[in-house]
Amino acid sequence: MIQGSQGATALVGMAGFVVGVQELVEGEWWLYVETSADFVGCSACGTRAVGHGRVRSVVRDLPISGRATVLVFARRRWRCPEPACAVTTWSEQVDQISARVSITKRARQRLAAMVNVEGMSIAAAAAEFGVGWHTANRAVAEFTDPVIKDPGRLDGVASIGVDEKRFLNATADHRTTFTTQVLDLDRHRVLDVLEGRSRDVLGDWLTDRGDTWCAGITLATLDPAAGYRAALVEHLPNATLVVDHFHAVKLANTAIDDVRRRVQHATLGHRGRKGDPLYRARRVLLTGFERLTEERITWMLDMLAAGDPDGEVGAAVLAKELLREVYAAVDHAHAQRRLTAFFQHCADADVAELVRLARTIDRWRDEILSYHRTGRASNGRVENAHMLAEKIRRNAHGFTNHTNYRRRLIGRLGIQWTTVPTRRIRGRQPHLIA
Structure with missing residues (x-):
């Protein structure tokens, strides 16, 4: 089906182009287009150019009414008729269809x-x-x-969240590689995705931002990573550092698992199996007490009585709950008292894993207590960005190039693109609708 159409020119909507012929080829619209220019001057001498043939370019364009569209562009070639001019021939240049594009x-x-x-x-x-x-x-x-x-993309940032994210799993050729993600906590946007996870990686990025930008940061949340803390303390003079409840309680849960595995091996001589009491209760031990029913708590205590003869696993579970109570305190002073109770319990329990946990928490005491001085600031938005980043990675079937990975994450999660919203054509849904 071949036909000329002036209406197709308006439908295509490309200024400076006219559609001469349209053809439906295997379900796709093929539009034969050319520019509307009929007078072109030489760029060197200004003499009116004369035609010197055409070159066809076949390019993809936006679909029309759901049909894929191909533009067959007859690109004009021009020649300067002035013999003394240094310019001989050239092809016309248009913004929408550059040379050698598809x-x-x-x-x-x-x-x-x-x-x-x-x-x-x-x-x-x-x-x-x-x-x-x-x-x-x-x-x-x-x-x-x-x-x-664009440096303006990072303007107006007052609070940031920093955390690591696994990028590539270990293989026979390389170790597991990580990235450092920096987020704007107020606007929930990814500011950057840095290659590596260390004090130098984060410190160099903050140095590039400049002293003025760093001075404007008043809050920074992070996981208990000494390298990140050192970089933030060095470069953010006005920021309050916060370790949120997620990462602190994760340390306590790790201690519970370590104690459980050690006790399991010491009492039964093997790793946890399906019928072993401690192995059966492994998930419940990590669950907050307020989320358990009375029957479930009774069941957990029975499992501990059967598999934890010295009460070490039970002590680790209680330490986790005491640490959670620190974050549930009503204010800073209340949190300090509950943190003292946590330290006292870990010391009295005399369990190696709890002693190690208490030492770690003590090193991060100020950052943990700052949770109550900053209105319960959390790294939850950073963790949410991790989840969305993982979704992007799965959708792309993985990344191996950090440049592409960074571009995809910032393009999807770090930029507020200007889009035209689709508006409803009715204000209210009719009551009687078929």
Whole structure:
């Protein structure tokens, strides 16, 4: 089916182009287009150029009414008729269809939006436009990298969260590699994804931000990592550091598991098995008491009585609850008293794992108590970003290139893109609807 259409020119909506012929080829619209320019001057001498033939370019464009669209662009070649002019021939240049491209500019922009705004993978977005993965990745980089590099993206940040995230699992060729993610806690945006996890990695990033930016940070949440703390203390003079309840209680839960495994092996001589009391109760031991029913608590105590002859596992469970009560305190002074009770319990229990736990908590005493001085600041938004980052990684079937990984995370989780919302055509739903 071949036909000319002036309406197709308006439908395509590309300024400076006209559609001469439209053809439906295997379910796709093929539009034969050319520019509307009929007068072009030589860029060197200004003489009116004359035609010198055409070169066809076949490029993908935005779909029309759900149909994939291909533009067949008859690119004009021009020649300067002035013999003395140094310029001989040239091809016309248009913004939407650059030379040697396979997809129009507005289609590349739409492809980038499908990845950054809608969360599609590069491969899925590339398939939508019938282009290769590398072409789609370059399109995403074209419209994402300038925004990432814009220094204004980091303006107005007053509180940050810092945490590590596993990037690549260990293989025969390399060890497990990690990244450091920095988040804006107030706006819930990923500020950057740094390669590595150390004091130097975070410190160099903060140095690049400058003294003025660092002086404006008043709150920083982190996990109990000495390297991160050293970098934050060195570069953020006005920030209050906070270790939230998630990471502190995680240390206590680790201590419970360590005690349970040791007692299990000492009493039964093997690792936990399905019928062993401590192994059966392993999940309940890590659960907060307020979330357990009375029957479940009684069952847990029976398991401890059967598998914990010296009460060491029970002491570890109680230490975990005492540490949780520190974070549940009503104010800073109340938290200090509950932290003293925690230390006293760990000392009286005389369990090696609890002594180690108490020493770790003591090293982070100020950061833990700051939880109550900062309105219960939490690293929860950083953990949420980890979950979303893992979703992006699964959707992409994994990453091996840190540059692509960083671009995808910041493009999806770190930038507030300007989008036109879809509005309802009715204010209210009709009561009687078929």
